[in-house]
Amino acid sequence: MKMSQMFTKTSKNNPADEVSKNAQLLIRAGFVHKEMAGVYDFLPLGKNVLDKIVQIIREEMNKIGGVEMSLTALQNPETWQATNRWDDEVMDVWFKTKLSNGREFGLAPTHEEPITKLMRNFISSYKDLPSYPYQFQTKFRAELRSKSGLMRGREFLMKDLYSFSKDKEQHDEFYEEISKAYLRIFDRLGLGGYTFKTFASGGSFAKFSHEFQTISPVGEDTIYVSHEKGIAINQEVYNDEVLAELGVKKEDLVEEKAVEVGNIFTLGYKFSEALGLKFIDSDEKEKLVFMGSYGIGPSRVMGLIAEHFADDKGLVWPENIAPAKIYLMQIGEDAKELAEEVYNKLTNQGIEVIYDDRNTGAGQKFADSDLMGIPYRLTISSRAIKQGRFELVTRKNGEIEELTIEDIYNKFMK
Template sequence: MARAADCFAKRVSGLTMRPMRQSQLFTKTRRDAPKDEVAKNAQLLIRGGFIHKEMAGVYSFLPLGLRVLNNIVQVIREEMNAIGGQEVALTALQSPEPWTKTGRWRDDVIDVWFKTKLKNGGELGLATTHEEPLSAVMAEYIHSYKDLPKYVYQFQTKFRNELRAKSGIIRAREFLMKDLYSFNRDEKEFRAFYETCAAAYKKIFERVWIGEKTVRTFASGGVFSKYSDEFQCISPAGEDTVYMHEEKGIAVNKEAYTDEVLADLGLDADELAEKRAIEVGNIFPLGTRFSEALGLRFKDETGQTAPVVMGSYGIGPGRVMGAVVEVLSDEKGSVWPREISPFAVHLVALPGGNAEVAREADRLYEL
């Protein structure tokens, strides 16, 4: 075992972190994970002292786990800033007003709300997503075509009353989400940014070492559009089923798998392999649904008023962390890519009783 003078050296990354002596770390490794924890990612993270399970689908991040999570956030932040994103922090508590205007306050439309009654008789909800509140904010600042385009993102805790929460930190009831929203003049401008963001997502997954396992996946657009895109990390631990074309590196989500979709993509069903996958990101065309409902309009060059064209782009840092564990772990435990590992170096003084070695270890620690 490492002696008290042993330390973790600080990471080499965009984050500045002080080194830490292992003897100061309050967490310890565990022989076993909780008996009710079935997901490999949560089992390994709990045993390693990275996270603590509060209840089904709810996890606290401990010092090592928080360092990993923050490093993933930093990777995402750097790539979002590189494509012109502006970071904000919106509230988790949500008023019914903007959501009622879009029809999404109703539980039969969004069935994962956590809501509460106020003492004055009003009602609040914990945000599941942020299209409505950000659209309302942007309506105060966007008035002319000269105000566009704009790209706004945040890292915010989301709350979803999920029916199933058995995949560790891959599907949780409380989790951190990066959501970016684009605001464009027209469909052409929107589509160009949509592909720019897709390329940024590819860079993110490559930087955390799951790029080779992650494929852009054709998916249903739900109520927003005919189609959307998911980024699915191929893994037996995944909750989704996709049909993947190995050579082309694209896939179709089972929920969107139809003859029409295959024809649109130029794919032959016989060339596709069925895979299990973890959804680590998604990008959605939103059209003008939210801008029309919430008064987000602008005047174009001719003086005509038009609704802003929007898009939504999500990545869950915790879900990415879980996918990294599922895909990269081995028989000895979790394997962390250098860019997101809690520390870059573990400095060990051996032999432990040698004073000269201990002094040199301390000197290196203080560098």
């Protein structure tokens, strides 16, 4: 990526109408644009980060047997009437719309109903089970409060996977697998030490559901963390009975504010019963499919990471999801040739580089590189060329190395 080709610009000032830190920084650094409260466009740098988060989740879902698809946003009311969730009293986040002739549609806030109905076409025998379709899809929710930037969108991206199993036993096995996959995902996203599998209320078919909660001062949830066991308990189920069941003592738990980055839920027969999703088992009896649903909000995760690692100079992306590994800046006309050469060589090796080839002052380039939060900044200046050593600065800790071009190639081209 060359900065001279990038249409976005950075800004020194926080947008006046934005109160959340993640959105302020992401807007200033040119990663997102605000359409209105809770509705954000992803600009090239932001799209790049979001795609990387999505790719990590995708890899982990595929590893455990997930198969990717994409369902429609526009919804048929009839499908939702089967579970009573078309009713605004039951599901209070609907965006509904209609044709000029009065025919109604909804914009999907989640996809349990349509996926259950759709799977009736494909599941008829125990041999068709289990099945784990998933998608990355835009959800719409009429969230009343939308002051947390990307963390609470009215239009946002969700990874939703649905499990279809022949019985609870088959379901439970997958539930454990995906739970481990979630922990791997949050580890790879750099949130490992801060994200806890959290016991939450379960519904009719399981005592608990599990949320994946990341500790954050701006979190809307309260959780009680057992660092010893690496788990947490949501305030909503925090009581003596649950503590005893999980074998944890009150005095070992730390109360924290946290953001729900994902959750896994045993749905049981709720949707298969309402929508008639059945199969013939090996004993030739007709049975209902046992279901689960598993969400992660990639755009919420992006907002959280932006906010979590930021410092007074701007964003600080973990290497796995940074829009580029290196911010290459050139100072002085006579440094252009070498900078261009280094850019081409690194880029040809598949290393992502943002090359600041603009005719702006060095100060602006330094500030932008810090604001954008690129892990390494490499400066090619005429003075450095004379000395044969180039400054490489690590964004997260400010560490400075003076390296030859050879050293730099060796460091990044493994």
